[in-house]
Amino acid sequence: MRTLKLVVQYDGTDYVGWQRQPNGTSIQELIERAIEPIEGRQVTVVGAGRTDAGVHALGQVASVQLESSIDPAALARALNATLPEDVRVASVEEAATDFNARFSATGKVYAYRIWTGPFLPPFERRYFWHVPASLDVDRMREAGRALVGTHDFSAFRAAGSDATTSARTIRELQVEFEAERVIVTIAGDGFLRYMVRAIVGTLVEVGQGRRPVEGVAATLASRDRSQAGPTAPAKGLVLVRVKY
């Protein structure tokens, strides 16, 4: 048995998310189904991050154990020949036998994309949250600083989430803007469900002046989801990179 590491890109718009589930098509299922005729048996593909329905990936990482001796580059080509165009295998490489895309990961980088102009261009409609308002990026940056470090992020997690601990570490939080785009990039060792989207929903309220900059530290300390802003829509979120 060999272990392969796949880097996967996808437009999540038309999928139920990374993880296999009964209510629709997942990215995991598509990749497993594409590998199975090559391997000649059922396989399980492990993803680094369980992106939710509608969330995109530029650098999702997946691992799979295969008996097939197919060349990694040939596997990438074969998968791209059968996968739908909104899911692409960017690369395949040999990995250590015990490599596991999920458990070996040491960090992830997400980007959240916001379009602030009066209308959302058609070409960006699937990849940006449209917030037609002027956002004060300096206020967003300042508020974001309170979130960097190791904290209990209960105030920014999905309601009813079942993760056993809600302590996570954010290594870096950047807010950049260029013309009508505001991009929030968050690097961390791991994320609770909806955590990035709840942070972005909160920072946008700060940027609009509807929430005080200094209030974000108090919201974090409250561990109370109802204190934070709304969960930003899935379509603005992209899993950019997984670190090992």
Place this chain on the structure above:
Amino acid sequence: MRTLKLVVQYDGTDYVGWQRQPNGTSIQELIERAIEPIEGRQVTVVGAGRTDAGVHALGQVASVQLESSIDPAALARALNATLPEDVRVASVEEAATDFNARFSATGKVYAYRIWTGPFLPPFERRYFWHVPASLDVDRMREAGRALVGTHDFSAFRAAGSDATTSARTIRELQVEFEAERVIVTIAGDGFLRYMVRAIVGTLVEVGQGRRPVEGVAATLASRDRSQAGPTAPAKGLVLVRVKY
């Protein structure tokens, strides 16, 4: 009666093209239908360029004559509230009463986008032609120079096209590349049907070394469509700007 000038952007993937036709939904029809409840009667919207099925626009221009006294910015907002997300009105302004988006146009700029990397990223899949090959951009540029100027472009027109004259003027033809993208930009006073796509299909063969650089001038002079390369797919083509 007043005349309004609209700048329209669209992702043409799911449409039969700009012009109204019985076999599917056109951009023209969508915009007319969106204006009619505001104007209270049927209207005709004139587009500068009849983009074909699957072709996109960043700067299509349309004109319409209205009795309504609605403010231009309010009209843009109202249209964007009812149009589908893949069609956006970027701006509306008052124009001279005799302004006609089609007949007043003095030139158009099209861009054709080619992706040369081994796989087409999911986010670009609707907007690039995937040519997974190394393209010699210098050869493409040199070949393109033969096309600049006023010529009979019969060799680069749609088979069975019924334009009365096939003389057109290309003002500028640029081939740029950045990482895995090659963008061919063509500015001219007007274009025959499929002309840009036939030119791009030909230049790609030159870039791949499958057609001699100097052959393009002879192809142009032949006025014979069968001498030129294939018609590049619609999805790589964008109407960037219309000049008045």
